[in-house]
Amino acid sequence: MCFKNLPIEFDEQGNARLKEGAPNPWSYEVAELQPIAAPGGEEKLQRLLERNGHVRQVDFDPVTRVAGALAFHTVVDLDERRVLETDSMATLFRGYELILKGRDPRDAIFISSRACGVCGGVHSTTSALALEMAFGIHPPPMGVVARNLLLSLEYLYDHPLHLFLLAGPDYSEPAVRATNPELWSQAERWTCPGKEVHGYGTIAEVMTDMTPLTGTLYAEALHMTRVAREAYVLIGGKYPHPQTVVPGGISATVDLSDLNEIHLRIVKFFNYGRKVVALYDDLVQFFYEANPQYRQVGSRPKNLIETGQWDDPFAYDGTFKNVDEWARHRWAPPGVIIDGELVSGRMTQLNLGLEEFVEHSFYEEWTTGGDGARFAADPLGNPLSPYHPWNKETLPKPQATSWKEKYSWATAPRWDRRAMETGPYSRLWAAALAEDYSQGRFIHPTGGSLVLEVPDAGPSEWSVPEDWGAFERNRGRAYGILYSALIAYDNLLIGLDLMRKGETAVSTAYKVPKDFRVGAGFWGAGRGYLTHHAVMDAGVLENYQILTPSTWMASPKDPWGNPGPYEEAVHATPLLENYEKPEDFKGIDILRAIRSFDPCMPCTTHIHTGAGTLTREVVTCACGADDDHDHH
């Protein structure tokens, strides 16, 4: 029984049904928030501030450096070295759901791709998957292989970029010297266990080479992103926003020369991946040994959601009817992990558990207290929440920010009404715990770890972490490089075999159906879970809902007052930074916590079209309404 909170139970055959007896099974009570910094709470905050000069409001704006797309509000007690309150605020609205209404469904592939400048190709493929389900088509095996290669190559671009250009600088020599100088002297003496693999004698040398702009690890990561992009465009045509992803496969021809070119680039990531894994293993170990409290930086419950990705070319048929079967054959199988344990590996259950809430988001609720859902059930007859993406309507309602009421353009996605996170590590985690993993040429789950068999180099093993926090997210992302490279290599070998057999077709013919259809694309982005839910009729889109990883993780509080993952993680973060005076406080631990999720807020939030155009000032002005705070 995977659901604890939803009104869904299963019969003896495993079929889902609504629990009996509840007059309005989906209804819920909304808890009133009592934020310190809200109107009414200001008095409390003021008292705290007057009584304790060490209590401060700190706004990190923007955390992602993406044009203010994510702002993070916190109240910290510098004396107690803890975070009192957190609010994650997505400050942009882009409205792709509105843009896509009434359009030819094929437009969704190209338009939704623009929802994010970091996730350059995954929206295109997710959209193609949703349309394939709606159209009743699927690609020939080589088309699936080509898409799998594109996905791996995108991750081989994305992960080094995050590890060394975005999160990495927080662990570089300048950052460590500025925030915890006592660590620097330890770092100079700390001998790296992974020297044989990465070549660095001390962790201080690693930190020096992680220095932005001048560090060799920084420069090397920049170079490796180029290698991945070179391979990507051989099939995708361009990156970001590939031109060759279509329903039913891809529109480019893939020949032996392309595969050889890609091969040459993929194998470079074997050694690079092993090096990055060894570097991050050492970096994590150093911080944990220097101060065990670093295990709590960015910690939150081990609740993760993974849609699964990289389809088996011979299993994928695109249907919702068979989704549990074809999805379990993926290189990364779907999985819902609660308290570290796999509670479901079935895509239908993952889909059933999805809901989005807007009590603290700048949207209007689209149901009438849980009534009026368009779809009472999914295409297989399983009961569907009115708050499920297939039922969701995007109704923007801009207003002043209120920490008590509404404060974000991100919705609050929940699975079984719980906040979930996702990322490269959710792929590893779901695969490690999978009971019937079927892609075992180079990847071997053990039930508690994932053994990655690198050709000519031996195994690397990622273990399910004992403590879950910022450092483990970064470590997981490092292993994600090897994982992605091995999946790419596996698909390359399958592609070469198909080519030998003359099975070179990469797409299937189709016509856009004119009758009523629904579809869903379950795929992934560099930072995890990605779904598109489509409803179409008369040959155009009636509804199109995009749910991104950053929406899950930047989520504001839900109707029950439970925080989103960023908020949880920052709230649990001890302030380990070395500061004597409040004005010296830089918030490095909070930034490490948030950046470990690899936030990319352009994914989460969307710009409005047409009437009622919104501007960033709507929320940034309100954000600045707090009187006593610092901006970083």
Add this chain to the structure above:
Amino acid sequence: MRVLVGGVGYRFLRDESVGPWAAERLEPRANGDVEVEDLGYHPVGFVHNLQERDPYDRLVLVGAVRRGRPAGTVSVYRWDGVLPDADEVQARVGEAVTGVISLDNLLIVSAALGELPADVRVVEIEPGPEGWGEEFSATVRARLDDVLEAAWSLTQP
């Protein structure tokens, strides 16, 4: 003289989309000496692309830049190549790789990570109110021909 003309900006963002629009309009004028390209992608990718090409003698960038001037103001200048401090450059790199497309970012990141031509010219226009759509504001629309001609004039020695 080998020249690259690049339009910088997002699509579907009204006045903010002058850059890619200009690239489309100027592309038919491209010839053996002058290349025209939509540079509405992140600057690290642009650096990678520059590294693979023969060097240009001049780079001409066109785009909308919000600097608080009256909407429709067109500025034409030669970039001085002065970079901000390392923290600021890193901040711009972070923006660049996470999807921000801006003319200033393109200049700073490309110069910091790669090697721009010594001669970089810029044609920028102050956009009107932010909004989504394919239509320009009347104020900016009235200056579009000036933007195109200014950019093209800079392709001459």
